[in-house]
Amino acid sequence: MDQQQGYADDVVKGFILWSMVWGLVTVLIGVLISLQLVYPQLNLPPFLTYGRLRPVHTNAGIFGWGIGSFMAFFFYITQRLTKTRLWSPGLARVQLWLFNVIIALAAVTLLAGMNRSKEYAELEWPVALLVVVLWVIFSVNIIMTIAKRKEEQMYISLWYILATLVGVAVLYLVNNVSIPVSLFKSYSAYAGANDANVQWWYGHNAVAMVLTTPPLALFYYYLPKSTGVPIYSHRMGVIAFWSLIFMYLWTGAHHLLWTPVPDWVQTLAMGFSVMLIAPSWASVFNGYFSMEGQWNQMRDNYLVKFLIFAITFYGLQTLQGPSQAVRTFSAFIHYTDWVPGHVHMGTLGWVSLVIFAGIYYTIPKLYGREIYSVGLANLHFWLAVTGQIIFSITMWVAGVQQASMLHASNPDGSLHYSFMETLIELYPYWTWRSIAGIIYLASLLVFLYNIVKTISAGKAQPAEQKA
C-alpha cells in the first residue's frame, strides 16, 4: 500500500524536512557555543551569550531534531506496521504547524532569558502548555491508528512507540507542575531536594523516553528493512522492552549521588542503573545477531553501516552510563567535561545515526526516487563518525584531567588547584571539541545536500521499490 492507496505521507515529509532544519540550527549553535568557550569575546550579551544559547542548542536538538523526526517516523512506521491509514491526517497537519510554532517560541523565549532553570524543562509555562496540547494531539492520532489496526499482533517498534507517548506525557506533566507569578515567570511546585529528585527523575527519563525508546523503535524497523532479513528474535525484543521500561524509571537519582537526597534512593538508582545494562545489551545483541550471514552488508549497504554503528554506540553508551552511576566513579567525573563527552556519544552517535538511516530509507520511498549519491552518503557517515569520536574522546580526556586536578590535595588537606586553574587547562580540549563540531557540521551539510538533491533531482525509483 502506498500513498495513493491510502497512507497519509505528506505530513511525514513535512516533519522530516522541518526536523532537518532544526537539526542544522542545533549543530550551528553547538559549534558557536563551543567556540564561545574558546573565545569568550564571541559572547554578545544579552541575547547571544553561552548561557542563553546553550538551552536553545539542547532544546532544538532534543525537541526540534529528535522529537520532530520521531514524529515523522512514528507516523510512517505506525501506518505500515498496522496496515492502517493515519486516524486523522488533518490533525497531524495541525500538529506540524504547532510543533514549529513551539520550537520557534522556545528559541525566542530562551534567548530572551525566560527560563525555568530546570535542564531540558526550561520552557516557561505558556509554551509548556502548548507542548502538552501538541503531545495530546500526537498521542491521540497514533493511539487511535493502532487501536483500529488490521494486524492483531503488534511488532516491537509499536511497543516502543506507545511507551514513548505515555512516558513523555507522565514525565512532562509531573516535572512541569508550576506556580505562575506572571505571563513569563513561574516557580516549580516542588522545593529543595524533592524538586531536584523530580527534576532528575524527569531529566534522566527524557533520555529514556526521547533518546532511547524512539530510536529503538526506528532501529527495530529500519534494520530488517535495510538488510532484507528479519530481526533475530522478536521475543527477546519484547523482554528487552519490558525490562527497560521496568528499570529505567527508577534511575534518575543517580544524577544526585552525594547530595541531600536520601541514601537509599541513591542506592536504588545506582542498582537499577547497573541492571539496565541487561535490556540495553539485549537490543544490541538482537541487532548483531540479526546480521548473521549479512556482515558483508556493512561494506555494501550504507544504511546498514549507519544502523550498526548506531547500535554499537548505544551499547557503549549503556555501559558507560551505568559505570558513571556508581558512587565512586561518579564522585570522580561528575561536574567535569567527561559528561558532555558521554552525552554526545548518545546524541551524535546513537540517536542521530539512526535518524540519518531512517531519513535515507524513507525519503526515496516517499518521493519515489533513488538516493542522489551513495558516495555522498558514505562521506556523510565517515565525517559524522569522525566528528563524534573526536568530540567524545577529547571530552573524556578533559574530564579525567579536570577530575584529577579537582581531587588533588595538599598534605594539610587543602585543595591543590583552584577551579579556575582547571578551566585554563581545558582550553586545548575545547579547541578540539570545536574542530570536532565543525567536522560534524560538514557531515550534516553533505547529508542535507544529498537529501535535497534526492528530492529535486534523484532518479525515479522502479515502481516495486516505492513505499
Place this chain on the structure above:
Amino acid sequence: MDLASVYYLGVTFLLFGIFVAIVVRTYSRKNRERGEDPKYRMMHED
C-alpha cells in the same frame, strides 16, 4: 526506613512480579510461534 520507603519498595517488587509474569508468558512454548510471527509479517507490510 519509613513507611514511604516501604511503599516505594513494595511498588518496585509488585512491578517486578508483573515483569516476571511477562517473561514467563513470552517464553512459554505455547507462545513460541505467535511471539516470533510479527518479525516475519513486518517484512511484507510495504
